[in-house]
Amino acid sequence: MDTLQAIILAIVEGLTEFLPISSTAHMGFAANLMGMEESEFLKMFQVSIQFGAILAVVAAYWKKFFDFSNLKFYYKLGFAVLPALGLGFLFDDKIEAVLGNQVAISSMLVLGGIVLLFVDNWFKNPVIHDEKEMSIKKAVIIGFWQCLAMMPGTSRSAASIIGGMTQGLTRKAAAEFSFFLAVPTMLAVTVYSVFVKTWGKGTPNPMKGYKMIMADNHHILLFFLGNVVAFIVAWIAIKSFISLLNKYGFKPWGWYRIIVGIFLLIYFTQFQ
Template sequence: MTDLLTIILLGIVEGVTEFLPVSSTGHLILAGALLGFKDEASGTFEIVIQLGAILSVIVLYWRRFWDVFVGLGRRDPRAIAFTRNVALAFLPSAVIGLIVYKMVKAMLESPMTVAVALVVGGIAILVIERLVRAPKVTNVEQMSWKVALGIGIIQCLAMVPGVSRSGATIMGALGLGVDRKTAAEFSFFLAVPTMLAASAYDLYKNAESIGSDGWLAIAIGFVVSFVVALLVIRWFLGIVTRHGFTPFAWYRIVAGGVAIVWLSQL
């Protein structure tokens, strides 16, 4: 598919950006364009290596997931509420994703779409951060089904590369009265079924076109993104707790602006 250094660099990009509100897919597309990474399997690579970062959530929050699993067996109300909220938030992207799959895959080939979405998304974060009121929800179990479903609907905006799945989820949660830390953690939990489903469906549609080199690249990218994401998640929660999401908004605007200028000259 491509050389080892490029694969490792893309794995690092994925691990760093997956849970930040800056769009990991968008960064992979821009990095791929910069590194000359483009073939028939690159779109699948950009989607599937995200599973490495998702695995880091399962590892870091294994006790939380285990407690929910055990609690479901005991019919614990908190475990039921957690599962209900994640399932409801996942549902819209599962349904709409199947409908617009081909359109989304086509947009993965447009770096300019990513660059513009980065800038627009950054501005949106700045606006939402100014308008957000005192939170009413301080943990995932406390969310109502309407809030969870609303977050899931807003997450669908992230099907446009550059919007950011975590960014849409977090900003949607803030707008619906969820506090920053809970919004960030809910985006982690929601990423698990969302990216598992997206990766499984993409592999189902494109497995035959990947080839042995492609599978090796995916495996390496998976491992690298997993290790890097393990280091990033705790750091991200610390930044969010102390400074909010404004630093990431300005990063998006600057990075997107630079990308627009660069792409315009190609």
């Protein structure tokens, strides 16, 4: 991986992580389009730059994250993230196996897009306009909805936002809670991927993520640069998404997913 490829992947991550269009699908396609060979470092890099994206959420909503008088906020996030932590640990190997299956991921893009076409009609009478009005029970239910995104191509953002709307949240409140929930979820995934997970099991040279990063100065540069770029781009995406969602709803994102998913299906079945 060269520096330009790392920057492009980080831009894709920052743009797509908090939109309901699947960052996994977009980064996989971008890597394939750039002719990048699948490697353990590439897979680890795509996960580790999520750290920059979650820092963008904390920075954008710093008053919320550092309001220690609102302890219920932290309880809600803590309980909501538990389903993803448990199921993610149990199915980590199966999830990793699907990451290389671009046809399956593209299919999920299309299926998820079809769902998004109808979401606005399903939830027309929201009653919760702010996270403070939401119970811990509802937060946990949203956490289980988030687990649908363990199938690459589904979109963590789409799953958790729809989960929020099933619990009576407005589009804005559901999107914001999806942002908040991303912080402990993606932080746990990043820490696990960098410090705990052994990449390349069964190969001659299995290695922890941090050892791959520290292997040479170039890898250190890519890791640092990727997270900085992901942070900047994600900040912009977060600020823009709420206004776009309120104005246009989910249908444009649904059509986008369907069009891109069909294109990718044709590309990966006919030209790969």
